[in-house]
Amino acid sequence: MTELGSAPVPEPSSEDHVRGPATAALVIEYADFECPFCATLTLRLAGRPLRHVFRHFPVRSSHPRAWPAACAAEAAGLQGRFWEMHDLLFADQGRLEDPHLWERARALELEIERFDADRRSEQVVARVRRDFESGVRAGVVTTPALFAGGKRLPATYAGQA
Amino acid sequence: MIDPGTPAPEFTLRREDGSPFTQSDLQGQISILVFYPFAFSPVCTDQLNLYEEFLADLQERGATLYGVSCDSIYSQKAFREKLGVTIEQLSDFEPKGETCRAFDVYHPGGFPQRAIVIIDPDAVVSWGYQAQSPAELPGANLIFDGLAATAPVQAR
Numbered sequence: 280m281t282e283l284g285s286a287p288v289p290e291p292s293s294e295d296h297v298r299g300p301a302t303a304a305l306v307i308e309y310a311d312f313e314c315p316f317c318a319t320l321t322l323r324l325a326g327r328p329l330r331h332v333f334r335h336f337p338v339r340s341s342h343p344r345a346w347p348a349a350c351a352a353e354a355a356g357l358q359g360r361f362w363e364m365h366d367l368l369f370a371d372q373g374r375l376e377d378p379h380l381w382e383r384a385r386a387l388e389l390e391i392e393r394f395d396a397d398r399r400s401e402q403v404v405a406r407v408r409r410d411f412e413s414g415v416r417a418g419v420v421t422t423p424a425l426f427a428g429g430k431r432l433p434a435t436y437a438g439q440a
Numbered sequence: 441m442i443d444p445g446t447p448a449p450e451f452t453l454r455r456e457d458g459s460p461f462t463q464s465d466l467q468g469q470i471s472i473l474v475f476y477p478f479a480f481s482p483v484c485t486d487q488l489n490l491y492e493e494f495l496a497d498l499q500e501r502g503a504t505l506y507g508v509s510c511d512s513i514y515s516q517k518a519f520r521e522k523l524g525v526t527i528e529q530l531s532d533f534e535p536k537g538e539t540c541r542a543f544d545v546y547h548p549g550g551f552p553q554r555a556i557v558i559i560d561p562d563a564v565v566s567w568g569y570q571a572q573s574p575a576e577l578p579g580a581n582l583i584f585d586g587l588a589a590t591a592p593v594q595a596r
Contacts, residue, residue: 280497280500280501281497282584283494283497283580283581283584284581284584284585284588285579285581285582285584285585286581338486338489338490338493339489339492339493339524340488340489340492340523340524340525341485341486341489343524411493415490415494415579415580415581416581417581418579418581419579420486420487420490420577420578420579420580421486421490421577
């Protein structure tokens with residue numbers, strides 16, 4: 280049985296998607312690609328001197344395309360293009376159907392067949408679910424949710440170190 | 441809110457098809473009653489959507505989660521269908537709030553407090569959580585904390 284009781288937000292690990300200077304202030308974000316507030320936050324944090332960890336928090340019945348989008352980002356990640364796909368997904372949330380995902384994969388010059396197999400694979404689904412569960416255990420209920428130093432940051436956080 | 445260790449009180453809620461759901465339906469399973477203020481209100485929407493993601497994990501633990509409000513069965517059904525969730529809804533419509541009062545989770549404003557009550561297979565309350573205000577959304581992690589404090593079905 281998967282452990283799902285309360286637990287602190289996990290420290291970043293080699294499994295995480297991380298970008299930004301190694302010495303910058305670290306922020307862990309739980310988000311989903313269909314959430315408009317997450318897209319706004321992404322814009323707000325862009326260009327700030329931060330070390331940004333992205334974790335998935337897709338809630339199917341709130342955002343039906345959040346899961347497919349999260350899996351697409353992971354599949355792109357398996358070809359080394361997670362953050363590029365992350366940015367392309369947030370850039371146009373009105374277009375998250377399968378053909379739009381393929382379009383983005385082509386724009387990133389991914390191997391399409393591999394991308395398509397990967398995004399439906401158990402491995403990728405398990406990877407997204409692991410992020411989701413770690414967020415739930417840390418008490419995340421809605422997106423976006425930001426943490427720094429193990430503590431929850433206010434929703435108005437705009438990247439001040 | 442009702443204290444853990446207390447036997448579940450007598451009550452009658454209505455299922456979506458109008459049939460009764462009573463204390464005897466609690467026997468032999470772990471029941472999680474999620475009292476929520478109003479169908480279609482924003483926080484309740486996020487709450488049921490989030491819990492829906494963990495129904496399989498709850499089932500694995502022998503637990504069934506129900507949504508309870510003072511809305512009519514028709515409103516609850518429409519709410520559930522609008523969200524696209526499968527969580528069974530139980531209505532405390534008439535006499536209004538009687539079950540909420542029995543569990544001591546009736547808000548003076550005339551709606552359920554946002555509260556979660558876990559009842560063990562012997563129909564004894566094992567755990568409960570009442571949100572500080574109806575605007576607070578309790579995390580799904582709290583339900584699993586509560587289950588850890590509840591004896592499992594097979595151990596009995």
